[in-house]
Amino acid sequence: MTHWIRRSWPWPIIFLVIIFLSLITFLLPARAQNGLAARLSPPEPVEFPEMKAYLDLISPAGNFYAGLEDTDVQLFENQQPRELLQFRELTPGVQLVLAVNIAPPFAIQDVSGQSRWDYIQENLASWTAQTEGTTSDDLSILTNDGLERTHLQDRQLLATLIERYNPTPRETPSNLNVLSRAIEVAADPTPALGMKKIVLLLTPPPTPEEVASLENMTSLALAHDVRIYPWMVSSPAFFTSAGAEQLQVMAEKTGGRYFAFSGTEAIPDLEAIFSSLRGTYLLHYRSGITSPGNQELQVVLSLPNQELSTTTTFSLDIQPPNPILVAPPQEITRQNPEPEQETFPLEDYQPESVKLEAIIEFPDGLPRDLSRTTLIVDGNILDENENPPFNTFTWDLSSYQQTGTHYLTIQAEDELGLKKDSVSTPIRVIVPRPNLTLVDLIMENKTPFFGLVSLVVGAGVILVLIFRGVIQPKDILGGRTRITFSPGPSPSSTREGPPSAREAYPERDRNSPPATREENEPAYLIPEEDPAQTLFESRIPLDKEEITIGSDPSSAIIPIADPSVESLHARLIKSSDREYRLVDQGSETGTWINHQQLLAQRPGHLQDGDLLHIGRVGFRFHTADGTIRATNRTS
Numbered sequence: 001m002t003h004w005i006r007r008s009w010p011w012p013i014i015f016l017v018i019i020f021l022s023l024i025t026f027l028l029p030a031r032a033q034n035g036l037a038a039r040l041s042p043p044e045p046v047e048f049p050e051m052k053a054y055l056d057l058i059s060p061a062g063n064f065y066a067g068l069e070d071t072d073v074q075l076f077e078n079q080q081p082r083e084l085l086q087f088r089e090l091t092p093g094v095q096l097v098l099a100v101n102i103a104p105p106f107a108i109q110d111v112s113g114q115s116r117w118d119y120i121q122e123n124l125a126s127w128t129a130q131t132e133g134t135t136s137d138d139l140s141i142l143t144n145d146g147l148e149r150t151h152l153q154d155r156q157l158l159a160t161l162i163e164r165y166n167p168t169p170r171e172t173p174s175n176l177n178v179l180s181r182a183i184e185v186a187a188d189p190t191p192a193l194g195m196k197k198i199v200l201l202l203t204p205p206p207t208p209e210e211v212a213s214l215e216n217m218t219s220l221a222l223a224h225d226v227r228i229y230p231w232m233v234s235s236p237a238f239f240t241s242a243g244a245e246q247l248q249v250m251a252e253k254t255g256g257r258y259f260a261f262s263g264t265e266a267i268p269d270l271e272a273i274f275s276s277l278r279g280t281y282l283l284h285y286r287s288g289i290t291s292p293g294n295q296e297l298q299v300v301l302s303l304p305n306q307e308l309s310t311t312t313t314f315s316l317d318i319q320p321p322n323p324i325l326v327a328p329p330q331e332i333t334r335q336n337p338e339p340e341q342e343t344f345p346l347e348d349y350q351p352e353s354v355k356l357e358a359i360i361e362f363p364d365g366l367p368r369d370l371s372r373t374t375l376i377v378d379g380n381i382l383d384e385n386e387n388p389p390f391n392t393f394t395w396d397l398s399s400y401q402q403t404g405t406h407y408l409t410i411q412a413e414d415e416l417g418l419k420k421d422s423v424s425t426p427i428r429v430i431v432p433r434p435n436l437t438l439v440d441l442i443m444e445n446k447t448p449f450f451g452l453v454s455l456v457v458g459a460g461v462i463l464v465l466i467f468r469g470v471i472q473p474k475d476i477l478g479g480r481t482r483i484t485f486s487p488g489p490s491p492s493s494t495r496e497g498p499p500s501a502r503e504a505y506p507e508r509d510r511n512s513p514p515a516t517r518e519e520n521e522p523a524y525l526i527p528e529e530d531p532a533q534t535l536f537e538s539r540i541p542l543d544k545e546e547i548t549i550g551s552d553p554s555s556a557i558i559p560i561a562d563p564s565v566e567s568l569h570a571r572l573i574k575s576s577d578r579e580y581r582l583v584d585q586g587s588e589t590g591t592w593i594n595h596q597q598l599l600a601q602r603p604g605h606l607q608d609g610d611l612l613h614i615g616r617v618g619f620r621f622h623t624a625d626g627t628i629r630a631t632n633r634t635s
Helices: 002-008 011-033 116-128 155-164 177-186 208-223 242-254 270-275 438-444 446-467 473-477
Strands: 037-040 044-047 050-058 073-077 080-082 084-090 094-100 134-143 148-154 196-203 226-233 259-261 280-286 293-303 306-316 322-325 331-333 353-361 370-377 380-385 392-396 404-414 419-421 425-430 523-528 546-550 570-574 580-584 591-593 611-614 617-623
Touching: 037 293, 037 306, 050 293, 073 084, 073 280, 094 177, 116 155, 116 226, 116 259, 116 270, 134 155, 134 177, 148 155, 148 177, 177 196, 177 208, 177 226, 208 226, 208 242, 226 242, 322 404, 322 419, 353 370, 353 404, 370 392, 380 392, 580 591
Parallel strands: 094 134, 094 196, 196 226, 226 259, 331 425
Antiparallel strands: 037 050, 044 050, 050 280, 073 080, 073 293, 084 280, 134 148, 293 306, 322 353, 353 392, 370 380, 370 404, 404 419, 404 425, 523 617, 546 570, 570 580, 591 611, 611 617
């Protein structure tokens, strides 16, 4: 051979081949390393806000990849970098649940008389016998015909149970409820950190009805991070059935492996499967999550010749702490400790303070440290805790010198900055008063007392001014106070009673007829100042024998939309001798002629140029010929 190489291959080519083969040998580990598979478990919030997640790194051969350093790992929570508090390589056992759904396909025998169950039972016994006594694994077995033993620490005990298990497959119907129960057992808290949760399911092909339930069981397994390893026992004709496909999907989604067994296939080596699952990396970090909802955790690995990333999503319900005041008193009575001293200071009444206690709940089930609790009374902070204990408060009562009800609230804030107030709790503080003299009462309540006195005196002055005619009622109703003085009687006047229109308003020349009078209007009203001039743009003709005045358009011929006018306020009546009379209908705000109020149902006679007030709305009365009839105002 050497002679052939020497004659057929020049030495330079042989040298290059040797170098090429060396490079291949050197690169083989890197190529294998490039086939690493990473899997990150959802973090456990048991000590929230500190979280623990587990990272699995598996080689292409299915072995655990050891030797990872913390400097190779970058952690991101919701795309924000998080510092690792602890990074450790762990070698815990597995939490394994053997779920046996025994059924007629297990009873099929080969030419040697061995049934499919016999081969499986022999394989299980061989695995349990590999390591006798107590191991780090947590082991359980469940069957659909009644056998159930959970969380065994002794593998030999499991071997004994498998050896003594003698089912009757031909007489036992399939029941996949055993898988649902197995997932529940596998989801129990593990005895060691980082243990993988595994269900090894031995089952016949699922029926069409059971296929639909497998999807729900897959979701349940994913929620509890349980890997499913389905071993389907049947003839090869069912290896491509819908049930077989659904079992494969379940295995792929949960991180397990699917195997179909008809009696001739080589059964997988369980120890080879589980040994790769006994190693993991602990990632211990402090979370920055402050709001509920879906979250994301990502690990980026920087390895020689490779960068690898894996992500897991999880849901976390974060709620602020909920403070509750414990058994608050409904009433607190402050007493004079020395009753014989009637002048004892109120601020020294007892008790001067009370102790209150609260409990702080965490509705999200994630108890954590508090940063502050506050006692708030009537909106004011009266006590605050920034260090433990956070659940006790002192309420200072020395400032309460009068009986009254006060509203207490507790506010709690956790280390994440989340805070919440308790419900407001009313507590009545009773302060019995000593016997006080009238002078003491007045001096203690001098502000309201003198305010009341001022009000009474002011009201009396106004009444006196009204009775003397200094203040006119019309000015009070109009929202303003105007003091006027009625003119005295004219020396040439011999008529008693109120002055005539000319006497009351001397600035107006009554002998000159008003502008734009019409012959067919015997009399009319002119709006006088506001609000009349705002409500009416022009004069109002009085062309009917009786005219009703009020705020209700359905009953008033002259409707006046003003709050001081009632629905039917007054009537204006024309008599046969062309005299006009104004009659008040019992209104609250009154009807006035030249600032003199009419009595209810007592008519007042009108003269040309008179000033009328319906409530606070004023009008000037005019007749068409401008005549002034000298007659008494009331009849």
